[in-house]
Amino acid sequence: MSAQPASALAAKPLLQISDLHVKAGEQPVLRGISLAVRTGEVHAIMGPNGSGKSTLAHVLAGRPGYEIVSGSVSFEGRDLLALAPEARARAGLFLGFQYPVEIPGVNNAYLLKAALNAARRERGLPELDAFEFLALVRRQMGLMRIDESFLGRGVNEGFSGGEKKRNEILQMLVLEPKLALLDETDSGLDIDALKVVADGVNSLRAPSRAIVLITHYQRLLDYVVPDCVHVLARGRIALSGDRTLALELERRGYDWVADAAPG
């Protein structure tokens, strides 16, 4: 990992992926991913469609339907792959979905509060009552420019694409994860919404946390500047570098990376 910033070398990785091979059905999707993410860092994972970016995010979050063929993932030294999805979330891992689902009938506020209190219980903190919860959420809603009436609506019900993405970031801000995996959170956003989302992500940046941005375009990286950029091709990390790699990809496209990828 030549691209790791020197300041981070001393720290133990928050997330350590080692030679991860994953199949979806009979199809190998990840073919030997190795990656270390330390607290305080922002990583960007880029790559063409079908390179395995979203699969990686979903495998880390524990979505069923994938077969882990070999390799390991540790999160704060624990075997992440042995944990159920809900245990991963409570341990501090957050996945921002590329396509957040609509759950008509389930109240946004209820979901947020239940999620937050599950995380707090895990950390040995007292659960928040309705007033404390509202005070916390209102602050973050202001930042994400989400109207308070959203709380009483169904989860993502009737939200525009941009509203759904901002709602994902709102959830992330409320839950304060140790590791945020944001899967193409920038896709489908206009420039104003992109800035709002970027502000939200930047507000979460802290020495105690890490953020992994999965994106097809480097546009988001103008606003959330990554420490490292990795390019996925054919289920492997083909290249790693600093943010100038993202700019190069913007100029040259992905074809040359795929050609350069081993195997």
Place this chain on the structure above:
Amino acid sequence: MSAAAQATVRDQPLERALREFDTAAARLPETVVSLAARRRAAERLGKLGWPSVRDEQWRYANLRALERIATFLPPARTDNGAAGGQAAALPALPAPLPGFQRLIFVDGVRTAAAPPAAATAGAGVVGALAGEPGWAPEQRLGLLGEMFAQDGAVLQIAGEAQVELLFVVSARAARAAVYPRVQLQLAPGANVTLIERHLGTADAPALVCATVTAELARGSQLQHYRLQQYGPDIVFSDSLSARVQQDASYRVRQIVIGADSTRTSADVRLAGRGAAVNWQAIAVGRAGQVHDTTLKVEHAAAGTHTEEVFRGIADERSRLAFSGHVLIQPGAAGAQARQSLRGLIEGAGAEIDLRPRLEIHTDEVSAQHGATTGRLDENLLFYLLSRGLDRATARALLKWAFLGDVLRAIELPSLREQAERSTAGVLQDVLAVGALT
């Protein structure tokens, strides 16, 4: 077993019912149903025969449960009304809803409580509903109610009224049958909210055979909430017949969660121009429960409107069925009908059968139906898990969301809360109360 022997077994409940009727008919109160009318009902049941699973309309009903009923005879009445001297056997009744007048039936007999002031309640006017309802073949168990009823109420309502009907079963009903019976007559322009609750249990199998008829005169409105939460010994036959005249509106919200098995046989006739029915129902089945509904809506006039929503969750080995038949007659130009039937299978041995059916005999109608049955959406489940919710809560939330359409359609906040709590109780997750939008 030979075919002849099978037929004998199948005919047993019918023969028993007719035999018991012959022995008891003379003792049953003439003021509730005349002996002649009782005999006509018995004769018709004899002609129609006992329902069989080979009949499409009865295929999913739990007919075996009916065979377990020891007798179709109602328990003997006490001198001072059924409630007298047996208060200890009654279940705790729900808190009265503000503004509602209560009418309580215990084991098919009204208690001494005063009838709703807005209504004239009394026996002996049973024939007033333009003759007997003439139960359709799929409603033939309603005939048992005609034959054996011990009591009944006719509610004639003008203006606005809020009435709560409690159909309560006590231990006295064990191994017997009870026949609560109500006829509603709404005057032109009347606006009535009726809550019909079914609760209580016996300590042994008991048949509750309820018959409700409703006549909605021109421009009247009936909001009819039906909450069935009997105990596990009850075999429940629920026959409902409604006639909706010009510009009248009939809204039904039905929640079926209790009893060993339920058969709702409902028949709604949209008789006048612009008449409308909006029927939204929930059924939740657990263990070996069977909840079967047949709802037939007949559009007999122009500009009539049907909206049907069913949401059913079948857990463990339970079986749910909903058959919605919308018949649009030649004269019903401009009729609109929409059916949305959805089932959620939770149990490995559970089964749901949804049968939407539109039968259209005229042009210029707008009709659509949809029926889907499946398991919980794994994508939705994963989303909730990825937010740290435990699996049981996530599943309960999604079940709530599934039932939410209908629960939200309960416009009375206090009743909605009671309905949510009751439903949450059978879903075994009271945490989720309050999670609905």
